[in-house]
Amino acid sequence: xxxxxxxxxxxxxxxxxxxxxxxxxxxxxxxxxxxxxxxxxxxxxxxxxxxxxxxxxxxxxxxxxxxxxxxxxxxxxxxxxxxxxxxxxxxxxxxxxxxxxxxxxxxxxxxxxxxxxxxxxxxxxxxxxxxxxxxxxxxxxxxxxxxxxxxxxxxxxxxxxxxxxxxxxxxxxxxxxxxxxxxxxxxxxxxxxxxxxxxxxxxxxxxxxxxxxxxxxxxxxxxxxxxxxxxxxxxxxxxxxxxxxxxxxxxxxxxxxxxxxxxxxxxxxxxxxxxxxxxxxxxxxxxxxxxxxxxxxxxxxxxxxxxx
Amino acid sequence: xxxxxxxxxxxxxxxxxxxxxxxxxxxxxxxxxxxxxxxxxxxxxxxxxxxxxxxxxxxxxxxxxxxxxxxxxxxxxxxxxxxxxxxxxxxxxxxxxxxxxxxxxxxxxxxxxxxxxxxxxxxxxxxxxxxxxxxxxxxxxxxxxxxxxxxxxxxxxxxxxxxxxxxxxxxxxxxxxxxxxxxxxxxxxxxxxxxxxxxxxxxxxxxxxxxxxxxxxxxxxxxxxxxxxxxxxxxxxxxxxxxxxxxxxxxxxxxxxxxxxxxxxxxxxxxxxxxxxx
Numbered sequence: 001x002x003x004x005x006x007x008x009x010x011x012x013x014x015x016x017x018x019x020x021x022x023x024x025x026x027x028x029x030x031x032x033x034x035x036x037x038x039x040x041x042x043x044x045x046x047x048x049x050x051x052x053x054x055x056x057x058x059x060x061x062x063x064x065x066x067x068x069x070x071x072x073x074x075x076x077x078x079x080x081x082x083x084x085x086x087x088x089x090x091x092x093x094x095x096x097x098x099x100x101x102x103x104x105x106x107x108x109x110x111x112x113x114x115x116x117x118x119x120x121x122x123x124x125x126x127x128x129x130x131x132x133x134x135x136x137x138x139x140x141x142x143x144x145x146x147x148x149x150x151x152x153x154x155x156x157x158x159x160x161x162x163x164x165x166x167x168x169x170x171x172x173x174x175x176x177x178x179x180x181x182x183x184x185x186x187x188x189x190x191x192x193x194x195x196x197x198x199x200x201x202x203x204x205x206x207x208x209x210x211x212x213x214x215x216x217x218x219x220x221x222x223x224x225x226x227x228x229x230x231x232x233x234x235x236x237x238x239x240x241x242x243x244x245x246x247x248x249x250x251x252x253x254x255x256x257x258x259x260x261x262x263x264x265x266x267x268x269x270x271x272x273x274x275x276x277x278x279x280x281x282x283x284x285x286x287x288x289x290x291x292x293x294x295x296x297x298x299x300x301x302x303x304x305x306x307x308x
Numbered sequence: 309x310x311x312x313x314x315x316x317x318x319x320x321x322x323x324x325x326x327x328x329x330x331x332x333x334x335x336x337x338x339x340x341x342x343x344x345x346x347x348x349x350x351x352x353x354x355x356x357x358x359x360x361x362x363x364x365x366x367x368x369x370x371x372x373x374x375x376x377x378x379x380x381x382x383x384x385x386x387x388x389x390x391x392x393x394x395x396x397x398x399x400x401x402x403x404x405x406x407x408x409x410x411x412x413x414x415x416x417x418x419x420x421x422x423x424x425x426x427x428x429x430x431x432x433x434x435x436x437x438x439x440x441x442x443x444x445x446x447x448x449x450x451x452x453x454x455x456x457x458x459x460x461x462x463x464x465x466x467x468x469x470x471x472x473x474x475x476x477x478x479x480x481x482x483x484x485x486x487x488x489x490x491x492x493x494x495x496x497x498x499x500x501x502x503x504x505x506x507x508x509x510x511x512x513x514x515x516x517x518x519x520x521x522x523x524x525x526x527x528x529x530x531x532x533x534x535x536x537x538x539x540x541x542x543x544x545x546x547x548x549x550x551x552x553x554x555x556x557x558x559x560x561x562x563x564x565x566x567x568x569x570x571x572x573x574x575x576x577x578x579x580x581x582x583x584x585x586x
Contacts (some may be wrong), residue, residue: 028412030410030489031406031410031411031412031415032406032412033406034402034403034405034406034410034493035402035403035406035407035418037398037399037402037403037458037459038399038400038402038403038422038459038464039403039418039421039422039459041399041455041458041459042421042422042425042459042461045433045437045440045455045456045457045458045459046425046428046433046456046459047421048436049432049433049436049437049440050428050432050433050436052436052439053432053433053435053436056435056436108327108330111323111326111327112327114323116316116319116320116323116324117320117323117324117327118320118324119324123327123331125569125572126331126334126335127330127331127334128572129334129338129565129568130334130337132514132561132564132565132568133338133518133560133561133564133565134517134518134520134535134536134560134561134564135518135520135536136518136520136535136536136539136540136557136560137341137518137536137539137557137560137561138337138561140539140543140553140554140557141337141340141341141344141554141557142337143543144340144344144352144550144554145336145337145340147353149353150352150353150354150355150357151357152340152357155355155356155357184334184337188334241427241429244429245429245430245431247431247520247521248520248521251520251521251540252540252543266431269431269434270434270521273434273435273438274438274525279435279439282434282435283432283435283436286429286431286432286434286435287432289429289431289432290428290429290432293427293428293429294427297427
């Protein structure tokens with residue numbers, strides 16, 4: 001994805017011509033024919049809608065007719081308390097849940113990599129399994145488990161004398177529940193990515209650290225963490241993009257409630273587009289979201305990626 | 309390996325049992341799904357709640373069939389996910405092969421463009437895509453669910469990474485023998501890539517089987533619903549039968565878990581090949 005790459009390909013025309021002689025009747029068209037279906041589908045169903053979405057964001061939809069309103073939708077966005085609520089909710093998940101989950105995933109990866117662990121394959125598999133279950137499926141299971149009056153979790157808490165927790169009906173608890181569900185679903189997946197990277201760190205580095213008198217904690221700080229850097233960057237970026245787009249879990253688990261405590265940008269976008277049919281405004285929300293993803297992604301690359 | 313365990317038997321037992329407890333906590337929702345699916349809605353919300361599987365599964369499935377025509381829904385999901393896996397698999401594999409084994413003008417630019425799809429949030433295309441589908445009169449059709457995501461950037465990326473490992477000499481010797489480019493792809497390049505193709509197929513099937521927001525938007529008629537859309541619509545009813553819903557949820561989750569367990573070696577290593585290289 002480096003900007004200089006296409007120029008380099010153009011300035012070396014001899015390479016394609018040389019192999020073209022061997023490519024028989026397809027000639028130089030062969031590579032283009034291979035990538036053509038993907039490029040056409042991508043252009044039609046992705047690039048074209050992305051451009052169209054921008055045009056829509058400059059229009060107001062009233063009763064099915066669209067009028068050009070310029071930047072009005074974006075100005076409205078700045079004054080919309082619900083948009084800021086959604087942004088704040090998404091931000092809280094990003095700042096609280098994502099780091100906690102990644103710390104948990106790192107710990108899990110280190111444990112799974114440890115030679116002290118018995119039955120490693122079983123654990124590796126077991127922790128990955130939640131990832132296979134669909135968002136709707138686990139959303140439904142969690143909503144029943146966490147039911148305030150009749151749920152299994154509150155019943156268990158009651159056994160040890162704890163009063164029922166309003167898991168899904170009180171703002172703060174609803175956020176915690178959402179965070180728990182997300183952590184359940186994605187921790188194992190992130191741990192497996194980190195684990196794969198962990199296994200590429202040469203054992204000699206640990207031996208050297210031990211010779212230098214580093215304890216377990218020192219080895220973790222000076223060998224494990226630096227070695228994990230690229231995988232940490234990958235999981236951070238993936239989790240950030242996933243969190244910013246969060247839709248399925250709050251939609252199924254809390255519907256964005258109570259009192260918009262779990263309203264995410266994704267849910268707000270959906271409500272505007274497919275409940276109020278305000279396509280122009282929904283598109284403005286989508287563009288704001290895209291800019292946010294781009295900016296945060298860049299910052300993370302700068303912070304975590306500089307040394308790799 | 310065993311040396312460390314025998315040297316520190318205490319620590320080994322501590323670590324293993326600690327992780328076992330964590331795994332048990334992760335497994336609770338799975339276990340409880342099996343319990344809930346086999347009880348009636350009243351039993352589920354009883355106090356104390358049921359802790360062991362019951363005998364209500366048949367009744368729940370019957371209710372599901374009655375209220376949501378669930379047999380049809382499962383067939384919809386199976387059909388959509390299978391056709392999607394075949395078509396998207398072909399598109400991604402062809403593109404991955406093109407990008408990995410040829411040098412051609414504009415290769416980097418085109419690949420970079422496709423990878424843009426990994427970063428740009430999917431939500432940005434929802435509204436215009438919905439309008440496109442309406443104009444094509446594709447709402448409530450299977451192709452509306454399948455077509456927009458065929459060129460899946462992650463799938464293309466995965467295939468390019470796997471194809472990059474193909475030895476160039478293998479392809480060149482095929483060319484010397486007068487093998488055409490497409491035959492070369494089918495007969496020489498694909499066979500050694502079977503594990504990567506299995507990983508891709510599983511990934512694509514899972515993606516489509518579990519996809520929610522897009523089917524929710526373009527499928528408005530009950531008879532076209534996929535499993536997640538049907539489950540969410542059942543949950544929205546005034547009198548929600550949770551026994552039936554959990555039975556449906558189990559139908560959605562259990563086959564995937566089994567397929568995953570069977571193919572997990574390919575799956576995890578295939579996905580990771582993309583994540584760790586470079």
